[in-house]
Amino acid sequence: MKQAIVVRSDLDMGTGKLAAQVAHAALSGYEDAPADAQKEWKNQGQRKVVLEITGERALFEVHENAKAAGLPTALIRDAGRTQLDPDTPTTVSVGPAGNDAVDRITGSLSLF
Template identity: 60%
Template sequence: MKQTIVARRDLGMGAGKLAAQVAHASLSAVEDASDRARTRWQGEGQTKVVLGVDAEGELFELADAADAAGVPYAIVRDAGRTQLEPGTVTALAVGPARDDAVDRVTGDLPLY
């Protein structure tokens, strides 16, 4: 069981902003996961991997792939209080789910 969080590199987010967006994505997707998946993932150490893409459209393509595969996911839109304009899409979490299911969606992406 694992979760991947995909963040946009093209936005130039500072380290703190990136960390906050990754956390938002992770928690949102976990809230949408089934109780069984959430419990199993938590029991296995809550594996998370942060990956990167260079455009908003890539996040939506991955979200569509996760949806089609039945894998929980969450897209994050920034509130616009600090570095970004309100509504800027910053990150996508995929999972928690079985490793192979998550890898079918995000397995070809590079680390952030």
């Protein structure tokens, strides 16, 4: 099992902002997962991979594809208190779920 966090590389977020957005996505995706998947993922070491994508539309597509596949997913929008405008979509989590299921949605993306 694993979780993929997809980050928009076109936003030029600072390191701290990026880390916070990834953390929001990881936790929100975990909360969207069924209890048995949460437990299994935790027992396996909470494997995560951070991937990059360019553009808002591409980020939305990943989120929609994950939902259509029935996978846990969360779309994160920034509150706009620091570097980004309010409601800016920044990251999407896919999983935790089986490796193959996550890879069907995110396998073509590059590591961040």
